[in-house]
Amino acid sequence: MANPPTHPAHPERVCWGCDQYCPADDLTCGKDTVRTPHPVELFGDDWNVPTEPDSPDAITRSRAIESLRSVLDPEVGINIVDLGVLYELSVAAGAIRVELTLTSPACPLGAQIQREVRARLLGLKGVERVEVVEVWDPPWSAERMSDAARSALGAGG
């Protein structure tokens, strides 16, 4: 028996449940009461195109954020994600835009942290452009720290 077509002209006219490929309302096998749809009906025309793990489309926001967990505020010893200075991270077609604040405008580490953020993100496969924007409004406050950061510093304790 030949392999079923990957892109049949009228997939809705056939039951794709077994290799008999009967017309949609015959159901001669008797196994089921409704026809089984073709994958192209369920997943669209690209159902059989394998997704590459590192294609630009596979860059997820969470992967980018994870990579920024290796950028630390050296004085506090806590990464910028848990510290809550990362305000926004958006991904679009190989370009990442990051909005970053600092705990104080008097802190000289800003440019250094921005350099590291850029390096980490450009190190991800499929990332071609990184834009880091400095944001001062709203101001950072301790509530933005994650629970992990809080417990590492024993805040309020």
Place this chain on the structure above:
Amino acid sequence: MSKLGARAALATVAAIALVAVFAGLARLGIPLSFAGARASVHGPLFVLGVFFTLISLERAVALGARLGYFAPVLGACTGLSLVTGAAVLRPAAALAALALVLVNAALYRKQASVHLVLMLVGSLSLLAANVAWVSGAAVSDVVPSWLTFFVLTIVAERVELARFVAPPRAAVRGLLLLGFSVAGLTLCGLLGLPSSERALGLLLALIGLWLLRYDLGRRTVRQPGLPRYAAVCVLSGSAWLLFAGLLLAMLGLPAAGPSYDAILHAVFVGFVLAMVFGHAPFILPAVARIALPFHRVLYAPLFLLHAGLLARCSGDLALVPWLRQAGGLLNALSLVTFIACAIWARRHAAPGHDPNHAFGAI
């Protein structure tokens, strides 16, 4: 400023510091013919040429605007005028302070915050002191205002960092009040209004106590690597501020002599220089892109700093000249050792070592 510019500025600061160290040794009666002529400007060299230039460089990098670098450049000019004795450059001290006032005002405009007000007030105190000094006032008259600049700048940084550990609100307000009172008190003194050095001592002692109790360093001292080292620098420096404050409260501030020597060195070496040691490993990469990976060997110069200062202050208070000299020598050695250890730490970092991965709790 380019990477090269920042490195050139740091090299200039190091050269000024070297002259300042030799001037200090000459002042202690250790004969160094070539530095003897600079003995009288040992204090201004360190305060204006070294510490001011480093702090204003830090602020200029934070601001990120070209104009901000006028402050450290003018600071270095002040230092060079003191090294060379070129009186024509001396007004640079007032202009440098003015430039820092403008930088701090610009930082405040980026984001209004009370710690930036404190920093701004500190730089205004420096401006008042430098204008007086350029106009011919004696160092002993302006030194309380210089001290105010450093104490307020450091307190402002620590207030900001204290937010990570959320101290009680009343404690934060109390510290801000202490800071502003220090500024008010020293300004009155500078203007010849009734003021009290003993009250200033009490305020400084309370600030020292506050830092020992509530500073971020109390928490980060439990972390490994660089955060712990920085915390040890801050906390030990705060202990010296407490000591200096108590001494000032008990003895007042004479225009010269052993207690003057002990109080000023407890503040400028014990508190300010310890902060410089603690900050260098993360300020150097930020300012000049010189990676200074943390290594335990950096504790050696810190130990020499405290041991030397302890000897110096004991010698001062017990009137034992050789102990004071030995302490001064150890402090000179601590600066040299710090530079040597920094170079050693750079050489002995693991290949491909990323300074950011040398530590980190989470």
